Amino acid sequence: MTGAAELLAVWESGLPATGPRRALLLHALARGPGHDTETLLATPVGRRDGDLLRLRRGLFGDRLTGRLTCARCGEELEFDVDTTQLLDAVTDPPPTITVTHGGRRITARPPTAGDLVALASIPAARARAALLSRCIGGTYEPSDIPDDLADAVVAALAEADPGGDLRFTVPCVGCGATCTAPLDIGGYLWAELDAWARATLLDVHLLATAYGWGEAEILAISPTRRRYYLELSGHA
Template sequence: MPALSAAQLLSVWEHGALRHPLDRALLLFAVAEPGLAPDALADAPLGACNAALMRLRRDCFGAAIPAWTDCPACGERMSFELDLAQLPAMTPVPDVVEVEGHRFRCPGARQLAALADCPDADEAARRLLLSCIADEAQAPADNAMLDQLLVHAEHAIEAADPWADLAVDYQCPACGHAGEAAFDIASYLWEEIEAHAGRLLDEVHLLASSYGWREDEILALGDVRRAAYLARVTP
């Protein structure tokens, strides 16, 4: 999709500012895939959502993704530029995954939202697995059987939908510790939109105060022309 205009970006920011992170991710998914129905957005595999958000991010802000993480071993802050080649290929997610005679759907936002009030990680994992079973009649009868299946199902679902839980390998230059850092594209993209919206609001305020123009008139200016006017009213 084409990059968001200044007015569109501010509208996305306004509609998402007070939403839960899951709802914000779905809002951004709807922007990235305007042809999908609301129910389809909530039920789509997480990897499909994340891949769409990555494409939206690329179209709006470019392919270079500056990032940072703190080393858990020594606390050193590591700054780096994420290379999309480090991430799995954006391939279609299968409708179902078969594991030991059971058929699973890859989880989506609807399944995660149902776990928002679950304080126990193990119980949340079990509930998530049960919500992904395509045929509820096949659900294991007890937690022991469910936990045994969970190990195999997690690996199979992760292989089928690698974009669902993105992570980047790193090695600390200070102490040599190596590990993985989670990368949440929905949160990352939202922070960029929020920062860009803040700058746009500052620009609108300054130009409206200086020239008496309306917000829509200022936002309709291209970036180059708006910057030229800003240069003339900024000390």
């Protein structure tokens, strides 16, 4: 089981990092001691996100909740998703796929965590083409691939690694439309870790002020007992 001190160390390391780098730190945490960074970078996005979902379930429970806006009417909607339902979409993708379209044949591999790290600074308008170029191994320049063939390759990669494009569906209570939105589990989990870390450090500050204990001593106390001590000191 991951301890509070280890979680705080991951949080601190990830504060200045990009989203994909934070997801890499979380993935290392999910894999546990002895992980190899190169192996993590080579992991298909769907498999990585499956590991992050399992980590999230262990840290914060089965249910994911949040809000989204209906694209049709602007209604603010709440969603509630079970991680088990999302994990059903996670499979081990094949190393490569072959797409034949309009007389052309292209072999591609599923996107990896390393691709996302490498493309973190690429403008959104160019990210799709840059990712496609990496996935086809430089055999073709993205500009040499017709849009319909590029669309076919992207669709085939999504089918090969469905866990790499996790989505949730919410019916709109305002207009009845079906709203579908992507789930960035790395970003979602990081936001939860960030909220937890800041609350935990506040607890450490308050208990250190009240009792003179050090951080390590306070983090070693269970959350239940910590809350009780905060109540006794008048800070809960």
